[in-house]
Amino acid sequence: MPTKILIVDDEPDLQLMITQKFRKQVRENEMQFVFSTGGVDALKKLQEEGDVDVVLTDINMPEMDGLTLIAKLNERYPLLKAVIVSAYGDMANIRTALNLGAFDFVTKPIDFHDLEITLYKSIREASSMKQAAKDRDQLVTLQHELEVARRIQKSIVPRTFPPFPARQDFQIYADMIPAQEVGGDFYDFFLIDQERLGFVIGDVSGKGIPAALFMAVSKTLLKATALKGLPPGECLEQVNRILYMESVAAMFVTIFYGILNTRHGEVEYSNGGHNPPYILRGNGKVESTEIGGGLVLSALENSRYKTNRFVLQPGDGLFLFTDGVTEAMNTEQNEFTATRLIESLKRQTGADLTGLVNGVINDVRVFSTDAPQADDITILSLRYGGRAHSAEG
Amino acid sequence: MEITQTQNGEVLIFAIQGKLDSLTSKTFEGRLIPPIEQGNKKILLDFSEMDYISSAGLRVLLLAARLLSDSDGKIALCGLKPSIKSVFDIAGFSAVFPIFPSLPEALDELKK
Numbered sequence: 001m002p003t004k005i006l007i008v009d010d011e012p013d014l015q016l017m018i019t020q021k022f023r024k025q026v027r028e029n030e031m032q033f034v035f036s037t038g039g040v041d042a043l044k045k046l047q048e049e050g051d052v053d054v055v056l057t058d059i060n061m062p063e064m065d066g067l068t069l070i071a072k073l074n075e076r077y078p079l080l081k082a083v084i085v086s087a088y089g090d091m092a093n094i095r096t097a098l099n100l101g102a103f104d105f106v107t108k109p110i111d112f113h114d115l116e117i118t119l120y121k122s123i124r125e126a127s128s129m130k131q132a133a134k135d136r137d138q139l140v141t142l143q144h145e146l147e148v149a150r151r152i153q154k155s156i157v158p159r160t161f162p163p164f165p166a167r168q169d170f171q172i173y174a175d176m177i178p179a180q181e182v183g184g185d186f187y188d189f190f191l192i193d194q195e196r197l198g199f200v201i202g203d204v205s206g207k208g209i210p211a212a213l214f215m216a217v218s219k220t221l222l223k224a225t226a227l228k229g230l231p232p233g234e235c236l237e238q239v240n241r242i243l244y245m246e247s248v249a250a251m252f253v254t255i256f257y258g259i260l261n262t263r264h265g266e267v268e269y270s271n272g273g274h275n276p277p278y279i280l281r282g283n284g285k286v287e288s289t290e291i292g293g294g295l296v297l298s299a300l301e302n303s304r305y306k307t308n309r310f311v312l313q314p315g316d317g318l319f320l321f322t323d324g325v326t327e328a329m330n331t332e333q334n335e336f337t338a339t340r341l342i343e344s345l346k347r348q349t350g351a352d353l354t355g356l357v358n359g360v361i362n363d364v365r366v367f368s369t370d371a372p373q374a375d376d377i378t379i380l381s382l383r384y385g386g387r388a389h390s391a392e393g
Numbered sequence: 394m395e396i397t398q399t400q401n402g403e404v405l406i407f408a409i410q411g412k413l414d415s416l417t418s419k420t421f422e423g424r425l426i427p428p429i430e431q432g433n434k435k436i437l438l439d440f441s442e443m444d445y446i447s448s449a450g451l452r453v454l455l456l457a458a459r460l461l462s463d464s465d466g467k468i469a470l471c472g473l474k475p476s477i478k479s480v481f482d483i484a485g486f487s488a489v490f491p492i493f494p495s496l497p498e499a500l501d502e503l504k505k
Contacts, residue, residue: 205448208414250456252448254484273484295485299455303485323448 001203002032003123004049007033007044008057008069014085014110019113024206027074029117039064043072053126054119056080056106059093063348067096074101079129085110089117146181153182153212156219158189169262169386170197173353175322175361176378183376184211184253185229185322186219188378190227195263196225199268200321201274201380202255205296207241210251218253218297232257235298235308240272240305252296256320260382270305272297275323278342280383282315284349286342312384317353319345321360324375328364331371336364344369396424401437404503406496408439413450421451429457434466435503439496442471448482458490471499 004155015035034049035040046052059066066084073082075389081103086093097105103122107113110323115168156175161173174187186202187287192198200222204211221242225235236257242251256277258269271293279287281380294305321341324340328336348356359381364377394417395410405428413421429436436457442444454468455461461468471493473481481487 104431130471151443196490203448205452250459252452252455254448275483293483293485296451299485 002029002126003051003054004028004034005034005056005119005123006034006036006045006049006052008038008055008061009085010037010058014056014058015104016114016146017052017110019117030312036060039066039069039072040374042069042371043214046073051082052077053130054081054122056085056119057082058085059090059097061085064324065092069324070097070100070102077369079126079230081126081129083118083122094181102313103215111163122239123337149209149212150178150181153178153216156216157186163189164191167262167279170260170382171353172197172380172382173357174201174378174380175357176376177361178323178371178376179373180208182209183207184215185324185376185378186215187378187380188219188223189322189380189382190323191231192227192259195261196229197260197262197382198223198257199255199260199318199320199380200226200380201257201322202379203274203322203376203378204253204325205251207375214247214251217246218255222255222257225255232259232268232309233294233305236270236294236305237303239295240303241301244301249297252255252298254259254296257294258318260312260384262320262386265314265316265386266309266389267312267385268307268309270294270307272305272386273299273305275326277318277320278317278347279310279312279346280317280345280381282313284346286319286345311389314388315383316383317356317381317383319356320380321378322378323378325360325364325379327375327387328368329371329374330368336367340367353383394420396421398424401500402504403433404435404437404500405433407441410442413415413443413453414445414447414481415449418447418449418453422448422456423433425453426460427456427466428479429460434461434464434465436461436466436468437496437499437503438468438470439472439499440470440474440477441496443474444475446477448484451455451480451484451486454486454490466504469499469503471496 018334034045036045040063057066057069070082084097084102084105090162094105104118106118114294172189187201189199204214221239225238254274257273258273259269273296276289295303326336326338326341344360347357394412397408399406457469469491
């Protein structure tokens with residue numbers, strides 16, 4: 001595409017010189033010239049032509065002079081570069097034109113070589129301005145897409161609480177706060193059948209869009225596999241194999257997957273490299289589930305995952321979290337740590353689940369005041385409200 | 394973070410000083426992975442001066458382990474501080490990576 005240049009002069013000499021001297025550029029489709037005889041006509045031509053990059057204009061013209069034209073150009077076409085042609089030594093007009101937004105000037109009698117340099121310089125400037133404007137538009141588009149991605153990601157984890165209002169035998173509550181627009185954490189829960197509640201929390205290595213995509217795949221795959229009703233260990237083994245085959249660049253995901261039996265409170269679980277959740281006993285005691293589960297998922301093809309068990313008594317709860325909680329930093333670069341988390345959990349004893357989760361999030365926020373959130377913060381908590389295990393026999 | 398690279402026989406040793414987080418892990422990846430791709434088969438990572446490792450750091454280790462397993466190579470780690478060991482235990486890495494208390498022990502293993 002040639003650069004379009006508008007020449008504005010009420011006398012024919014400029015047009016004559018341009019057509020002669022820039023023959024080569026026109027022939028080679030490098031430049032295209034449009035000619036106009038005055039300010040009013042120039043504005044009309046600009047509107048018709050649309051994509052003019054550079055305007056070369058005389059100052060003294062009837063109807064609308066060059067200076068008025070420059071002022072209007074600056075207002076209406078901020079990306080366009082204007083060059084004025086003035087009488088030699090006419091410093092007053094040159095200053096006025098530059099102050100009105102002209103990019104440069106040439107003086108009469110026009111020296112062709114100087115005009116050529118000035119035009120090329122103006123063309124370069126105009127095209128770099130155009131590129132900058134294009135980059136900015138692209139950035140705005142990207143930001144918009146990221147915002148859409150953020151909303152999609154927010155909506156793929158369950159957000160309606162309570163999710164099963166008719167069920168009195170358990171409660172569940174969760175929240176996820178990504179550090180950037182999109183994150184790599186996730187949680188999920190679903191009824192496998194009337195007496196088995198599956199629940200899961202996960203954390204993908206890395207951040208941003210790659211982590212978000214891997215998070216969506218992991219979450220979907222886990223749920224689809226879990227709904228087959230497999231024991232948690234077997235479920236993680238299947239998910240691991242598929243993720244391993246699909247994964248690129250050694251991304252991995254930590255997953256804790258548990259099944260609560262809502263009839264007698266037993267929890268079957270398997271841990272693929274995730275921070276061990278806490279058991280919140282009804283009396284306020286906080287117990288850690290065992291460390292030493294399996295490897296993070298998607299790391300090795302044939303990782304094995306054990307299924308372990310513990311029992312929740314009526315009133316007992318579970319607290320699942322990602323390392324964004326324990327590794328939240330304050331401005332002195334200290335971490336929130338598991339110790340502070342346990343203290344916080346003990347302080348929330350007696351609160352309902354929403355109060356518990358929000359209480360912990362608030363404690364993390366107070367701790368890390370003014371320090372930017374470095375990692376996604378995700379919490380899932382549940383409470384067993386059914387019958388005691390012993391009563392079941 | 395500082396990386397000191399030395400060679401002992403055919404064993405390439407990388408000593409990490411400071412934090413291996415999402416920022417510094419890219420640098421670490423750039424130093425560790427190319428030599429493995431160029432055919433070095435024995436890698437020793439000295440973590441005795443390493444204060445922190447994030448999941449991004451673990452990812453680089455995993456990448457190295459995968460490449461080495463493809464090329465019949467070997468990797469060993471030594472000198473993990475308790476906080477680092479705990480991260481390895483939680484992530485299940487302790488069962489996958491050979492971890493030694495000291496550098497000479499790790500070297501002996503790699504030279505077998």
